[in-house]
Amino acid sequence: MLVPAVGGTRQVPAADPIAEEYILLGLRLDQRIPGLVDGYFGPAELKARVDMEQLRSPARLRADARALMERATIEVQDANRRDWLTAQVQALEAHAAGLAGDTLPYEELVARAMGFAPPRHDDAEFRDALASLDARLPGVGAVNDRLAAWDRGLEVAVDRLPIVVDWLVERFRERAAGLFGLPDGEDLRVSLVTDQPWSGYNWFDGGRRSRVDLNTDLPIRAPDLVVTVAHETYPGHHLEHAWKEADLVDRDARLEASILLMNTPECPISEGLADLGTAFASPLEERKDLLVELFERAGMAVADDPIRARETAELAVAISRPRATMGAIRGNAAFLRHADGRSHGEVLRYLEELGGYGPEVAAKRLEFIEHPLWRTYVFVYAEGEALLRRWMEAVPAPEWVARFGRLLHEQVTPGRLLAELG
Numbered sequence: 001m002l003v004p005a006v007g008g009t010r011q012v013p014a015a016d017p018i019a020e021e022y023i024l025l026g027l028r029l030d031q032r033i034p035g036l037v038d039g040y041f042g043p044a045e046l047k048a049r050v051d052m053e054q055l056r057s058p059a060r061l062r063a064d065a066r067a068l069m070e071r072a073t074i075e076v077q078d079a080n081r082r083d084w085l086t087a088q089v090q091a092l093e094a095h096a097a098g099l100a101g102d103t104l105p106y107e108e109l110v111a112r113a114m115g116f117a118p119p120r121h122d123d124a125e126f127r128d129a130l131a132s133l134d135a136r137l138p139g140v141g142a143v144n145d146r147l148a149a150w151d152r153g154l155e156v157a158v159d160r161l162p163i164v165v166d167w168l169v170e171r172f173r174e175r176a177a178g179l180f181g182l183p184d185g186e187d188l189r190v191s192l193v194t195d196q197p198w199s200g201y202n203w204f205d206g207g208r209r210s211r212v213d214l215n216t217d218l219p220i221r222a223p224d225l226v227v228t229v230a231h232e233t234y235p236g237h238h239l240e241h242a243w244k245e246a247d248l249v250d251r252d253a254r255l256e257a258s259i260l261l262m263n264t265p266e267c268p269i270s271e272g273l274a275d276l277g278t279a280f281a282s283p284l285e286e287r288k289d290l291l292v293e294l295f296e297r298a299g300m301a302v303a304d305d306p307i308r309a310r311e312t313a314e315l316a317v318a319i320s321r322p323r324a325t326m327g328a329i330r331g332n333a334a335f336l337r338h339a340d341g342r343s344h345g346e347v348l349r350y351l352e353e354l355g356g357y358g359p360e361v362a363a364k365r366l367e368f369i370e371h372p373l374w375r376t377y378v379f380v381y382a383e384g385e386a387l388l389r390r391w392m393e394a395v396p397a398p399e400w401v402a403r404f405g406r407l408l409h410e411q412v413t414p415g416r417l418l419a420e421l422g
Contacts, residue, residue: 023259081254091113095113133356156221156222160299173233201213326356
């Protein structure tokens with residue numbers, strides 16, 4: 001569904017025929033796959049043209065994708081731009097093929113949509129992570145029950161969320177400005193929503209502006225709030241989209257960057273960037289102090305005892321690593337459900353028993369995995385972050401800020417990063 005830009009979509013000529021055809025293909029596919037277009041702030045006349053024309057058949061859309069692939073391969077001279085466009089169009093062609101009845105096997109579809117083949121993880125990784133949690137969490141009994149009890153003690157009351165979120169956004173914005181700079185005129189607002197399969201979402205409207213929604217269907221834990229806010233705002237989605245609008249669209253006239261498309265290779269880059277960006281917004285060595293202050297600003301009971309607050313913050317940071325490891329189980333669950341044909345109930349039990357999720361959270365995770373749009377998107381988080389982390393850590397730490405900056409400004413594909421890794 002198209003998200004209109006603030007003040008209307010951009011009223012400028014298309015940069016070139018390749019960019020125009022790419023935008024038209026994305027908009028036309030969105031009519032068949034609602035939600036494929038995550039945001040559009042390009043020429044209004046292109047959107048109007050698609051809205052007024054007759055709906056294109058899946059076969060025609062697939063042919064359009066193949067024709068665009070051939071043209072881009074021949075006509076686009078810049079190698080990085082050509083690689084980005086062809087990777088994107090390969091994904092769109094796979095989606096059009098599915099609409100036309102030529103559905104790819106799930107694992108192949110995921111590889112085309114992501115621009116690389118996400119791995120299946122050995123269940124031993126998750127057992128080891130659960131064992132680490134078991135050794136660290138207080139109390140007795142099953143680790144899942146103790147983890148759920150621990151999480152309940154870190155919930156932020158919904159009525160305190162606006163105050164805490166505003167504080168975090170301003171703090172992370174200041175940090176991002178110092179490290180990466182901010183484009184002129186960027187801005188965002190945050191709202192609380194319900195009845196969504198995700199925990200947070202950035203809707204980029206163009207004009208350097210974002211709307212960020214935080215979902216309160218499930219309780220929001222203080223440590224998760226830190227990660228989610230950084231992910232959606234600074235230096236995550238908002239900063240990436242604002243800089244790419246400024247650099248790629250406005251400066252370089254690469255108008256293809258004015259449409260944001262789900263289930264394409266730009267997504268693991270964007271989501272991996274947003275996850276990795278938390279380490280810049282709130283480095284782990286500083287996270288304890290941030291959490292202690294968050295407990296107080298949120299009016300949480302743990303803040304009443306300064307010693308307990310610090311111990312709680314220290315443990316929250318310590319268990320963040322095994323919990324991050326366990327995040328990859330969502331990809332395994334998607335493979336089980338969609339590639340292996342395991343039942344809803346079997347995958348739900350898998351998430352509960354090996355993922356450390358309580359029944360309510362496991363059900364929410366599986367809702368995401370089974371959603372028609374998100375069933376392939378589920379891989380972009382853990383696997384996107386893992387790929388980008390490998391790429392970042394391939395250079396010395398003093399170069400990490402500059403390397404992360406490339407992700408904010410350049411057209412990058414998973415294939416390009418893998419090639420640079422060698």
